[in-house]
Amino acid sequence: MDSFETLIGKNINEVVLNESDTFFVAPLEYFYKNCGKRYPASKLKLADLDYFDMIDFTELFKFEAILIIWYFEDVITDLELYYLSNDFDILLMDYYYIKKSIDEGEAHKLREGDTKYLGASRLDEKVLQPNSDKLANKRELVLKKKYLQKILNELGFKYL
Known part of the structure; x- marks a missing residue:
């Protein structure tokens, strides 16, 4: 990965983003609302969800921090190291809700x-699921836009 100091102002498409041994690297686009407040453009995909071999929570969140590379109109504007460990209790509850639904054939x-x-x-393709004869949409585990908005708000980004 390029050194952190040189990333600001670069085009996101010209930057090589490699995995880190200490944190998850996530390039995230944002937009502005009419009032000037920033909001995330999309969810952040963490992993594909395999109904028959669900990824462990500890593997899904093997890093306690996420390096967010925020960009607007393809230009990197901000870098933030956010500690997911602050929210592990809620993320764990969400994980077990999803896992329980799958285990119960729901x-x-x-x-x-x-x-x-x-x-x-939810993705478009339908697949078999455990403990049920009903097909379910394929899915991927994501950090929701609501959560990413919480991160943006906590980081104290200023309005335009």
Whole structure:
């Protein structure tokens, strides 16, 4: 990865972002509302969700911090190291809600609104699920936009 000092002002498409041994690296785009407040453009995908071999919570969150590389109109504007460990209790509750739904054969009923920060984002393709004869949409585990907005708000980004 390029050194941190040189990333600000660069085009996100020209920067090489490698995995880190100490934190998760996440390039995240944001936009501005009419009032000038920043908001995240999308959810942050963490992993594909395999109903028959669900990733462990400790593997999903193997790092306690996330390096967020915020960019606007393809230009990197901010770098923030956010400690996910501050929210592990809520992320863990969300994880177990999703896992319980899958274990009970209710993956087809999962909604992102059922959880606070960690979501099981629905994809178009349908697949088999455990303990049920109903097909369920494939999913991916994501940090929800609501959670990313919380991070933006806590970091104290200023309005335009």
